[in-house]
Amino acid sequence: MPSTQPEEDHGPRAVRVTPTRGVSARPAGQDREFTVEARSQGRLILRRFLRHKLAVASLVVFVAVVLFAFAGATLWHYSYDQLTPDISAPPSLRHPFGTDSTGIDLMAMVMRGTQRSLEIALFVALAATCVGTVYGAIAGYYRGVSDTLMMRFVDLVLTFPTIAVAAILGAQVGTSAGSWFFIGIILAALTWPIVARVVRGSVLSLREKEFIEAARALGARDRRIIFGHLVPNVMGPVIVSVTILVAAAILSETGLSFIGFGVRPPDTSLGLLVSQAQTAVSTRPWLFYFPGAFIILIVLSINFIGDGLRDAFDPTQTRVRS
Amino acid sequence: MSTAATTGEEVLVVEDLTVSFPTDDGLVQAVRGVSYRLREREILGIVGESGSGKSVTSMAIMGLLPRSARITGSIRFRGQELVGLRESGLNKLRGSKIAMIFQDPMTSLNPVHTVGYQVAEAILAHNDVSKAQARRRAVELLDTVGVPNAGQRVDSYPYELSGGVRQRVVIAIAMANKPDVIIADEPTTALDVTVQAQVLDALRTAQQETGAAMVLITHDLGVVAGQADRVLVMYAGKPVEIGDVEDIYYRPRMPYTLGLLGSVPRLDASRSQRLLPILGSPPSLVNLPAGCPFTPRCPIAQDRCEREEPPLVTVTSHPHRAACHFSQDLAGVRPHDLFTSTSADARTEDHPGRPSAGEPTGEGDLP
Incomplete structure (x- = not known):
C-alpha cells in the first residue's frame, strides 16, 4: 500500500485513520484512500431481492414454468392438437403427464395451456396497471370534483361481477383464434380500478409531501409532477398490485374457461384443462392434478416474487431481512 | 406601476400583502399587511415565532398557497405583479427567477430519484441543454455548495446522504438556474447545530455565486445576525419592526x-443572568381583537x-x-x-448566593 499520509497539517484524523479496506491492491490517490466503493442502486436492489429467499426460489420456479411452456412446446415431440394411439394412458416415460381420452399428450396440452394463461395474465397486468396508474394518479393529484367523478366511475366498474360480465362479453366474441386476446382486454377492463384505487390512495398522501411542493416551487408542471414525481413513488404498491393482478387474472381466466366462456377448444388453457378433467378426477386423476398444480405453481410463485420486488424496490426500506 | 429607475434595483416588492384562510372557526388572518422591498444581492432576514406568518408570506410569493387562501395586496417581481398571475406565468418564474429552499431536507427531496437527477431536472426545466450537460452542471453545483466527492454523490439517493448534505443538495437545486431571488424557509431548523454553520456557508456561497437576493426566514436570531443585511420582525401576521441588522440588534x-x-x-452573558422568556403565547389569528x-x-x-x-x-x-x-x-x-x-x-x-458580578x-x- 502506498503510504499517502501527508506529513503536514491534516490533523489527527488523517493520521489516525488507517485504510481498513487496505486489502485492495489499487494504488489509490490521496483522496481515494478512504472512499468506500460506491454501490449502484441496481446492485442494491438486486442484493435486497436476492436476500429474499422465498422470492428467489419463486423466481426460479416461475422461469422454469415459462421455459417449460414456451421452449418446451417447441421441443416436445407431441403437440397439443396431435392425436396419439395411447388413449387415456397414465403418466409414463412416453407421456410424462399421461394422455386424455382422445389420446392427446397432456404435457403438450399443459404447455399450451400455460402459454395461454401466462399471455392473458401478463397482458391483463400490463394493461390494467398502465390504465389504473395513470387514472389513479390523475384523480389523486387533482382531487376535488374531477377526483369524485373519476372515483365514482371506478366504484361503478368495481361493482360489476367480473366473471359474469366477462362471461357475457366473452360469449359475444366467439371462438376466433385470437379469443385469448379479447379475454385479456375484458379482464383488464374490469380489473384496472383496483390499481387505480391503490394509486389514488398513495398519491393523495404523496401530493402533500414537501418534495412535491419543492418540485412545484421549481416550476414543474402538473404532468411533470404526476409522471416524474408521483408515479415513480407509487411503484412499490403498484408492483404489489401487479402481482396480485397477475394471480387474479390467471384465476379469472381459469374460472372463465372452466365455465366455458374463456379459451375455447381446439385451443386450450389451464382452466379449460381442469374443466375438461372434472369428470375424470377419480378415474384418470392425472388429467386434473397436472394442470391444477401448474395453476397453483404460477400463482404462488408470482405472489412471492411480488413480495420480494416490493421489498427490494423500496429505497426507503431499511429493514434488513435475515 | 413603477418607473424603471426605482425598479432597477428592487427585485421584489411586497406591498400590503394579506393572506387569510377560511376555516370552520372563521377567517384565519395569517398575514395582515406585510410590506417590504428586496434589493439585488440583499439578504433580508424575517424572524418571528411559529404562526407569525413568515412562511405564509413566502408561500404567497411562490404562488404555492392552497386555492382556498385569500390573498390581497401586491407582490411584484421586477415590476411584474405575481398576485393573481396564472399558473403558467408562475411556472416560468418559479425555479428560474425565484427559487425556494425548504425547511426539511429529509422530505423536500424526492426519495426515488438520485440527487443528481433532481439537480439536473431543475436545470432541464428551464434550460435547453442536453442531459449530459445538465448532469455535468449538477456535479459542478454540488461541488460548489460543498458536497464532498460530488462526482460520486451525484448518483446517490437522498436516503444515502446526511441531513446536512441533503440540504446542500436542496441549495444546489435552488441555485441551479441562477435565480434573482432565493427564499430560504428555515433552512437550518431541521439540522443539527453542528452542521447549521456549514449549511449557512453553503447558502452564502449560493447567494454570492448567483448574485441573488435572499429572503432568509428563521426563528434563530443568531442565524440572522450572521447572514442578513436587514431584518424584518413579524408578530401575529404583521411586521412589527424592520431595519438594518445593527438597528434591530443594538437599537x-x-x-x-x-x-x-x-x-x-449569549456566551458573553454572566452566569447569573437568566434567559428572559416572553410570557404568554401569540394570539389566535381568528377574530383578532x-x-x-x-x-x-x-x-x-x-x-x-x-x-x-x-x-x-x-x-x-x-x-x-x-x-x-x-x-x-x-x-x-x-x-x-x-x-x-x-x-x-x-x-x-x-441562586441568591451567587456573586452578582x-x-x-x-x-x-x-x-
Whole structure:
C-alpha cells in the first residue's frame, strides 16, 4: 500500500485513520484512500431481492414454468392438437403427464395451456396497471370534483361481477383464434380500478409531501409532477398490485374457461384443462392434478416474487431481512 | 406601476400583502399587511415565532398557497405583479427567477430519484441543454455548495446522504438556474447545530455565486445576525419592526423585538443572568381583537395599546421602522430592563448566593 499520509497539517484524523479496506491492491490517490466503493442502486436492489429467499426460489420456479411452456412446446415431440394411439394412458416415460381420452399428450396440452394463461395474465397486468396508474394518479393529484367523478366511475366498474360480465362479453366474441386476446382486454377492463384505487390512495398522501411542493416551487408542471414525481413513488404498491393482478387474472381466466366462456377448444388453457378433467378426477386423476398444480405453481410463485420486488424496490426500506 | 429607475434595483416588492384562510372557526388572518422591498444581492432576514406568518408570506410569493387562501395586496417581481398571475406565468418564474429552499431536507427531496437527477431536472426545466450537460452542471453545483466527492454523490439517493448534505443538495437545486431571488424557509431548523454553520456557508456561497437576493426566514436570531443585511420582525401576521441588522440588534424599538433578543442565550452573558422568556403565547389569528396584538404579553402595555394598533413608523434613521406607540421611549432600553424572569420555576431555581458580578446593566452589546 502506498503510504499517502501527508506529513503536514491534516490533523489527527488523517493520521489516525488507517485504510481498513487496505486489502485492495489499487494504488489509490490521496483522496481515494478512504472512499468506500460506491454501490449502484441496481446492485442494491438486486442484493435486497436476492436476500429474499422465498422470492428467489419463486423466481426460479416461475422461469422454469415459462421455459417449460414456451421452449418446451417447441421441443416436445407431441403437440397439443396431435392425436396419439395411447388413449387415456397414465403418466409414463412416453407421456410424462399421461394422455386424455382422445389420446392427446397432456404435457403438450399443459404447455399450451400455460402459454395461454401466462399471455392473458401478463397482458391483463400490463394493461390494467398502465390504465389504473395513470387514472389513479390523475384523480389523486387533482382531487376535488374531477377526483369524485373519476372515483365514482371506478366504484361503478368495481361493482360489476367480473366473471359474469366477462362471461357475457366473452360469449359475444366467439371462438376466433385470437379469443385469448379479447379475454385479456375484458379482464383488464374490469380489473384496472383496483390499481387505480391503490394509486389514488398513495398519491393523495404523496401530493402533500414537501418534495412535491419543492418540485412545484421549481416550476414543474402538473404532468411533470404526476409522471416524474408521483408515479415513480407509487411503484412499490403498484408492483404489489401487479402481482396480485397477475394471480387474479390467471384465476379469472381459469374460472372463465372452466365455465366455458374463456379459451375455447381446439385451443386450450389451464382452466379449460381442469374443466375438461372434472369428470375424470377419480378415474384418470392425472388429467386434473397436472394442470391444477401448474395453476397453483404460477400463482404462488408470482405472489412471492411480488413480495420480494416490493421489498427490494423500496429505497426507503431499511429493514434488513435475515 | 413603477418607473424603471426605482425598479432597477428592487427585485421584489411586497406591498400590503394579506393572506387569510377560511376555516370552520372563521377567517384565519395569517398575514395582515406585510410590506417590504428586496434589493439585488440583499439578504433580508424575517424572524418571528411559529404562526407569525413568515412562511405564509413566502408561500404567497411562490404562488404555492392552497386555492382556498385569500390573498390581497401586491407582490411584484421586477415590476411584474405575481398576485393573481396564472399558473403558467408562475411556472416560468418559479425555479428560474425565484427559487425556494425548504425547511426539511429529509422530505423536500424526492426519495426515488438520485440527487443528481433532481439537480439536473431543475436545470432541464428551464434550460435547453442536453442531459449530459445538465448532469455535468449538477456535479459542478454540488461541488460548489460543498458536497464532498460530488462526482460520486451525484448518483446517490437522498436516503444515502446526511441531513446536512441533503440540504446542500436542496441549495444546489435552488441555485441551479441562477435565480434573482432565493427564499430560504428555515433552512437550518431541521439540522443539527453542528452542521447549521456549514449549511449557512453553503447558502452564502449560493447567494454570492448567483448574485441573488435572499429572503432568509428563521426563528434563530443568531442565524440572522450572521447572514442578513436587514431584518424584518413579524408578530401575529404583521411586521412589527424592520431595519438594518445593527438597528434591530443594538437599537430595538419594539418590546417584542426586545423580548426576542432577551431570550437568546449569549456566551458573553454572566452566569447569573437568566434567559428572559416572553410570557404568554401569540394570539389566535381568528377574530383578532382591536389594538396591538402584543398587548397581553407586553410589559409596557397601556390602555391605548388595547384600543389602537400602532402603525409601522420610522423611528430614528430612515430604514428603521417599528410598530409601537412607545417606540420613542424605548431608545437605549435593554431586554433586562423590560422583561423579568418572573415565572415560578425561574424563582425556585434562583441562586441568591451567587456573586452578582454581572448585573444586567454592566452587560456589553449584543453580538
